[in-house]
Amino acid sequence: MPMQNITTEHYKKAIKEKYEEVKNGDNSHFLQNPSQAKLRKLCWEIFQINKNSDDLKTFSTLFEFCFDISKKNTLQSKTDKFKSVGAFFRGKTESPTDEIVEFAAVLVGFEPRPFGKFKKYYGQENREEENLMAEPKVVVEPELERSIVNNVDRSQLNKNLNDDIGFIKNPESLNFVGSVKRNFFEKLFKKSKSTIIVTLVMFLLIGGVIYFAFIKKHCMQWSNDHYEIVDCSSGLVGNVNVIIPYNKDLLDFKKIKVCDTTTCFKSDGQAIIWYVKTANGIDFFNTHGTHPENKKALRPVTQYIIDKYVKQRE
Incomplete structure (x- = not known):
């Protein structure tokens, strides 16, 4: 079967199918009616924590x-870019640019x-399928090939063949051979049966450890002042965070x-502490990102914030 190009x-088709799958999920507020402003807000939330180099290249x-x-204001000035993205999701454009598709x-x-x-990825899958569908080559046994090439004496071949036929026609010979084969395979099966059972049990145990230690707990949840790795289905007991x-x-x-x-700035004045205002005052963080509880974007701290919320409090 020829390999698919x-x-x-x-x-594009695969991305559209993914959109139909997730538009009613966690980001349904942004994707069900993908306006320019909503897509811009979704973009900002994603890229605040997205460190993927390919995605950052797509953004730039x-x-x-x-x-x-x-540079949030700079992104706001580019809101018109999201119009083409929304049109692609809604099927209103048939020829989106590569940049729009990647974004x-x-x-x-x-x-x-x-x-x-x-x-x-999918080209490799097709190559593997092509190898599986290929017709097997006919292999000629080396001894038979040499016999053909060297033109062995036909009388010798006929004699060997007659001897073999005579042996097969002898019932006692057949019974002896059958008995030897049965005994051999019965002993082999008895010895290997326990080995097979032990091997299966070991694989099940290893698989269970991998599932409960890595796969089942492949999620995170905010707890007091940091993220903890948790079970994706239950999370931490009594924790209401997402x-x-x-x-x-x-x-x-x-x-x-x-x-x-607290050291809040580098020698050149650049902030190394980030903050956001909350209903109870103000929270400080060790790097940029989004507040895990109210989802507000963190801002670099300023001397004004330090004077107002730290020094006055103390």
């Missing part, structure tokens, strides 16, 4: 600037992306206490 049309290619937490894949979490990885997919970059994300002796 993976094209961008296959890629489309918007013509690198993502930066401090749409990021917004709906389609994998594998970008197109180069998609083509390589359970999110595992992200190793968030393991170092923490809420911190700031006092008048």
Whole structure:
């Protein structure tokens, strides 16, 4: 069977199918009616925690600037870019640019992306299928091949053949051979039966350990001042915070206490502490991102914030 040629049309179709799958999920507020403003907000939430180099390249290619937490106003000035993305999701455009298609894949979490990885993945599947469907080659036994090439004496071959036929026609010979075979396979099966059972039990145990230690707990949940790895189906007992997919970059994300002796700036004045206002006052964090509880974007701390909320309090 000839190998299928993976094209961008296959890629677009797969992304559209993913959109139909997730538009009623966690991001339904943004995707059910994908307006420019809603897609821009979804983009901002995604890229605040997205460290994927391919996705960051897709962002900079489309918007013509690198993502930066401090450039929210710059992104707002590019809102018109999201019009084409929304039209692609709604099927209103038949020829979206490659940049629009790649960005749409990021917004709906389609994998594998970008197109180069998609083509390589599904092209490999087709090659494996082609190998499975190929007709097996006929293999000629070496002894028979040499007999043909060297033109062995036909009388000798006939004599050997007659001897073999005579042996087969002898009932006692057949009974002896059958008995030897039965005894051999019965002993082999008895010895291997216990080995097979032990091997199966070991595989089941290993599979259970992998599932409960890694797969089942492949989620995270905010707990007091940090993220903890949790069971995706239940989370932490009594914790009402949202359970999110595992992200190793968030393991170092923490809420911190700031006092008048805390170092908040580099030598060049750049902030190394981030903050957001809450109903109870203000929370400080050790890096940029989104507040795990109220989902507000964190801002770099300023001397004004330190003076107002830290020094006055103390």
